[in-house]
Amino acid sequence: MYRYVLRRLLLTIPVILGAIFLVFTIMSLTPGDPGTLILGMTADKEDIEALNRELGYDKPFLVRFFNYLADIIFRFDFGDSYRTRTPVFQEIFQRFPNTFYLAVGSMALSSILGISLGILSAVRQYSFIDTFFTVMAMFFAAIPGFWLGLMLMLVFSLRLGWLPSSGVDSWRCFILPTATLSAGGAAGLMRLTRSTMLETIRQDYIRTARAKGASETTVIWKHALKNALLPVITSMGMSFGASLGGAIIIETVFGMPGLGTYIVTSIRQKDVPAVSAATLLLSVLFCLIMLVVDLLYAFLNPRIKARYTS
Amino acid sequence: MALSAKTRARKAKKHSEVKEVWRRFRKNKAAMIGLGLAILIVLVAVFADVIVPYDRTTTQVAEKRLQGPSSEHPFGTDHLGRDLFARIVHGSRYSLFIGVSTSVLSLVVGCLLGAACGYFGGRLDNVVMRLLDVFMSVPPVLLSLAVVAALGPNLRNLLIAITISCVPGTVRLIRSVVLTVVDQDFIDAARSYGASNLRIIVKYVLPNAIGPIIVHTTMNIANMILSAAGLSFIGMGVQPPAPEWGALLSSARVYMFRAPYLLYFPGSAILMAALSFNLVGDGLRDALDPRLRN
Numbered sequence: 087m088y089r090y091v092l093r094r095l096l097l098t099i100p101v102i103l104g105a106i107f108l109v110f111t112i113m114s115l116t117p118g119d120p121g122t123l124i125l126g127m128t129a130d131k132e133d134i135e136a137l138n139r140e141l142g143y144d145k146p147f148l149v150r151f152f153n154y155l156a157d158i159i160f161r162f163d164f165g166d167s168y169r170t171r172t173p174v175f176q177e178i179f180q181r182f183p184n185t186f187y188l189a190v191g192s193m194a195l196s197s198i199l200g201i202s203l204g205i206l207s208a209v210r211q212y213s214f215i216d217t218f219f220t221v222m223a224m225f226f227a228a229i230p231g232f233w234l235g236l237m238l239m240l241v242f243s244l245r246l247g248w249l250p251s252s253g254v255d256s257w258r259c260f261i262l263p264t265a266t267l268s269a270g271g272a273a274g275l276m277r278l279t280r281s282t283m284l285e286t287i288r289q290d291y292i293r294t295a296r297a298k299g300a301s302e303t304t305v306i307w308k309h310a311l312k313n314a315l316l317p318v319i320t321s322m323g324m325s326f327g328a329s330l331g332g333a334i335i336i337e338t339v340f341g342m343p344g345l346g347t348y349i350v351t352s353i354r355q356k357d358v359p360a361v362s363a364a365t366l367l368l369s370v371l372f373c374l375i376m377l378v379v380d381l382l383y384a385f386l387n388p389r390i391k392a393r394y395t396s
Numbered sequence: 397m398a399l400s401a402k403t404r405a406r407k408a409k410k411h412s413e414v415k416e417v418w419r420r421f422r423k424n425k426a427a428m429i430g431l432g433l434a435i436l437i438v439l440v441a442v443f444a445d446v447i448v449p450y451d452r453t454t455t456q457v458a459e460k461r462l463q464g465p466s467s468e469h470p471f472g473t474d475h476l477g478r479d480l481f482a483r484i485v486h487g488s489r490y491s492l493f494i495g496v497s498t499s500v501l502s503l504v505v506g507c508l509l510g511a512a513c514g515y516f517g518g519r520l521d522n523v524v525m526r527l528l529d530v531f532m533s534v535p536p537v538l539l540s541l542a543v544v545a546a547l548g549p550n551l552r553n554l555l556i557a558i559t560i561s562c563v564p565g566t567v568r569l570i571r572s573v574v575l576t577v578v579d580q581d582f583i584d585a586a587r588s589y590g591a592s593n594l595r596i597i598v599k600y601v602l603p604n605a606i607g608p609i610i611v612h613t614t615m616n617i618a619n620m621i622l623s624a625a626g627l628s629f630i631g632m633g634v635q636p637p638a639p640e641w642g643a644l645l646s647s648a649r650v651y652m653f654r655a656p657y658l659l660y661f662p663g664s665a666i667l668m669a670a671l672s673f674n675l676v677g678d679g680l681r682d683a684l685d686p687r688l689r690n
Binding site: 114 | 527530531535536541544622625629630642645649652662663675678
């Protein structure tokens with residue numbers, strides 16, 4: 087088994103390096119040079135050129151890339167913000183926890199809701215509960231997250247006054263954003279769990295389990311669930327990626343000082359290093375979660391286990 | 397004569413297959429509702445100028461700012477006194493255009509790369525798949541945002557940005573469907589009588605993989621409509637004063653407490669558009685699924 091873990095760990099490194107290269111390349115398509123972006127169009131030509139030279143912008147593209155990469159790896163330096171001229175990492179580091187809590191919390195909530203409602207619907211196929219939750223899932227999969235956020239804010243903050251509409255001062259501020267963000271993911275996971283569960287229940291080994299006299303609870307929880315959840319686990323990783331992306335937009339809705347709002351303001355101010363660094367950090371986090379999901383999948387799937395232990 | 401009879405027979409067979417899928421699709425109530433909604437949205441987009449003239453979307457009437465729904469303005473007016481109904485009707489063109497064009501674009505790229513990878517395999521497949529791994533390591537919204545950040549926010553760049561984020565998934569799907577087809581005997585048969593690779597891919601591989609591709613593209617339209625609206629909402633897509641639905645919500649936010657109807661209508665429009673294509677996609681999947689055939 088450790089061979090699989092090692093292989094998967096090593097595979098993550100080129101992907102992360104590739105992601106750094108991809109983000110660096112996209113961001114270097116930004117028109118204009120950093121000197122002009124920092125000092126402004128009206129600044130002295132010579133000052134601009136001197137600053138460009140100082141930042142290494144006069145060097146070829148690949149040299150710039152490897153300098154950037156070396157700075158990240160050896161000094162954990164993601165460059166200085168064009169706007170504040172201070173290291174971007176500090177600002178990102180302060181804001182990171184907010185985005186992290188939001189994304190992880192909503193992934194947890196959507197997994198719990200999605201998987202349990204999916205099982206319930208599958209076990210009671212064609213019942214009222216099944217129809218109700220299936221229709222709800224259809225709706226929530228199609229609701230634009232930011233709109234749902236605004237509507238929840240309208241009801242729970244304005245009309246009822248139960249929850250704060252913005253900020254990050256207490257855990258109560260996270261309730262509405264987390265609920266908003268988890269809705270779409272829960273809908274997707276619910277539909278997936280329902281369909282894989284229905285497929286599993288029809289398998290021969292389930293009939294065997296019933297035939298040998300196992301109780302319905304044992305059949306569902308012990309025999310069916312374990313097999314039905316395998317594809318769901320794979321999809322949870324992707325759904326975390328969607329959460330991270332969604333968090334960017336939801337943070338804007340609820341005015342939360344996280345990485346999403348940071349990226350959006352940095353884009354408006356053409357602060358290239360800030361956008362690159364925040365994008366990279368979220369991508370690396372996504373890669374790590376995918377790694378964890380893959381390892382979890384391997385541990386739960388006897389087929390992969392068998393291939394590597396023999 | 398013999399040839400034309402054969403062609404006719406083949407056409408008849410294809411015809412009956414489509415008919416069979418349609419018969420099963422028609423029995424699915426949710427799918428038919430979705431189809432009805434989708435047709436309605438397409439009609440609204442096509443006949444937008446007939447329903448309400450375009451200048452109604454730009455006419456600003458100062459004394460009619462933020463007025464609730466009335467017989468004159470069925471959806472009310474916005475903060476500049478513009479008719480919201482007209483803006484939503486004309487906004488359908490943006491959403492539909494963005495959803496369909498990005499899905500078709502990524503379908504074209506997906507077919508080229510996915511079919512090539514699945515059919516030829518080997519080194520080409522390996523290189524393209526590793527490249528896609530890199531593209532998929534950046535969450536889709538972030539990838540789109542990075543592209544918009546570099547190129548600047550406008551409609552063209554939004555199209556590029558969301559197509560790029562959508563291509564990797566499409567390539568992977570088409571590759572996996574193609575892989576299930578290439579091993580079959582009729583592909584070997586085609587090869588044995590000397591058909592070129594291109595001919596085999598276009599005439600035999602892709603038509604046999606068409607089901608999942610159609611379902612994926614239909615669902616993609618819904619997803620692309622949602623991501624385009626989201627990006628426009630945070631100001632990184634279509635820019636106001638264009639009446640794009642996400643942009644409408646973005647400017648409505650400031651007035652949401654005074655005029656909540658400014659949120660209700662554009663949001664419902666996005667929801668309806670995404671829901672309709674999702675329902676159609678679901679219905680098509682069930683109708684095309686050979687396991688459910690009876």
